[in-house]
Amino acid sequence: MIDWKDKREFWIAGARIADPEAERIRVGSVCVQKGRIAEIVWQKSVETDLPVLDAERFVLAPGFVDLHAHLREPGYEEKETIETGSAAAAAGGYTSVVCMANTNPAIDDPSVVEYISCRAQQVGRCRVYVAGALTKGRLGEIINEYYHLKRAGVVALSDDGAYVTNSQVMRSALEYANLHALPVISHCEDAFLASSSQMNEGYTSTRLGLKGSPAAAEEIAVSRDCMLAQLTGARLHVAHVSTAGAVELVRRAKKKGTRITAEATPHHLTLDDRLLDGYDANLKxxxxxxGVKDVEALRAGLLDGTIDCVATDHAPHSEIDKDVEFDEAPAGMIGLETAFAQLHTELVAKGVIDLLDLVKLMTIKPAATLGLPGGRIAREAPADLVLIDPAEEWTFEKRLIRSRSKNTPLVGARFTGRVQGVFLEGKWQSAV
Ligand SMILES: [Zn+2]
Incomplete structure (x- = not known):
């Protein structure tokens, strides 16, 4: 589209500016200088000597913030690297992502945090924030040295991918995390109930003869962690809420004043277990x-604020990993490149939420959830911006995928609304 890479000082003129803080979408123009937003004026055109990008067709919003991405490096570079993951993020409109700790080695040591931060900076396509592991090796047994992890720059703590089974360990983890003002992100799933499950437990799993994981596996785990958050006063963030019961538990905990937040993924908000009929491992x-009722409950949770934000749980797996018997395939799908289009198509275009709500759920709300900078469009803020064509109709094709892995059930999907690219500190990266 636009060859805008080398311009460092310019105007983006006439865009519909989605400002999640001021809660409005309004036509205006933004001046970018030295990587920052130098000025915003509420007029369609500007008189200037600087180059002008005519953005009348587009919506300009703060760059998206993802609280939950698996970038796989170090250790699983055949699935994803910081470079390919950052490129996928930028292509999806993200300028900030938080990467999870289930790498190899796990992010349980400051040296791993430093490695990831340095590598992300070298690549320079997206800001990468790091979630440190809650326990050593993510084994759920011994808590890490949070002081050192925090000094190395972690923004949260999580054993994501695994639930901390031992309640005493989780209590200590929450208490120490609280001392260091670090939020704890919990992957809520009772490991015994969910053991060797292939899909949701319900009508479809019975019909397909696949072992299911009951909603109770998630809800038991969410219940316990809500109670422990209340007991310790610590900040708990529930990752990828997926059941109606879990939404209700978070709602009640919030009412009681527990310091809890929750996220939902684009796939849990738009897809349901009936799709597994074709045994596509990309849906695992x-x-x-x-079920359909759970999807509805998640959407209701988005609308009433029980669910604070959208997070992708971008989980790359290589083709050989996924191209096996359904039972053997690892769980996870990529999501960074389709999150906006999928949600815009299924929620905004169908009138469930409006565009500004979606922008909030992908910018200021996730940023506030973990206390990250970003998600704002304001004078002096870094020029981390996304340019969107909300009217573009397009087909998501495999050849477009920037991620090293292609495990998504959305290849061939028709979308309305497309990210055109991002400015990261004013530097343009095209997505089309
Ligand atoms: Zn998880």
Whole structure:
């Protein structure tokens, strides 16, 4: 589209500016200088000597913030690297992502945090924030040295991919995390109930003869962690909420004043377990796609604020990993490149939420959830911006995928609304 890479000082003129803080979408123009937003004026055109990008067709919003991505490096570079993961993020409109700790080695040591931060900076396509592991090796037994992890720059703590089974360990983890003002992100799933499950437990799993994971596996885990958050006063963030019961538990905990937040993924908000009929391993995710009622409850949770934000749980797996018997395939799908288009198509275009709500759920709300900078469009803020054509109709094709892995059930999907690219500190990266 636009060859805008080398311009460092310019105007983006006439865009519909989605400002999640001011809660409005309004036509205006933005001046970018030295990587920052130098000025915003509420007029369609500007008189200037600087180059002008005519953005009348587009919506300009703060770059998206993802609280939950698996970038796989170090250790699983055949699935994803910081470079390919950052490129996928930028192509999806993200300028900030938080990467999860289930790498090899796990992010349980400051040296791993430093490695990831340095590598992300070298690549320079997206800001990468790091979630440190809650326990050593993510084994759920011994808590890490949070002081050192925090000094190395972690923004949250999580054993994501695994639930901390031992309640005493989780209590200590929450208490120490709280001392260091670090939020704890919990992957809520009772490991015994969910053991060797392939999908959601229900009508479809019975019909397909696949072992299911009951909603109770998630809800028991969410209940316990809500109670422990209340007991300790610590900040708890529930990752990938997927059941109606879990939404209700978070709602009640919030009412009681527990310091809890929650996220939902684009796939849990738009897909349900009936799709597994064709045994497509790309639909095998953890927590599994649930029933229609759960999808409805998640959407209601988005609308009433029980669910604070959208997070992708971008989980790359290589083709050889996934191209096996359904039972053997690892769980996870990629999501960074389709999150906006999928949600815009299924929720905004169908009138469930409006565009500004979606922008909030992908910018200021996730940023506020973990206390990250970003998600704002304001004078002096870094020029981390996304340019969107909300009217473009397009087909998501495999050849477009920037991620090293292609495990998504959405290849061939028709979308309305497309990210055109991002400015990261004013530097343009095209997505089309
Ligand atoms: Zn998880």
């Amino acid at each position: 995710v953890n927590p599994p796609l649930r």
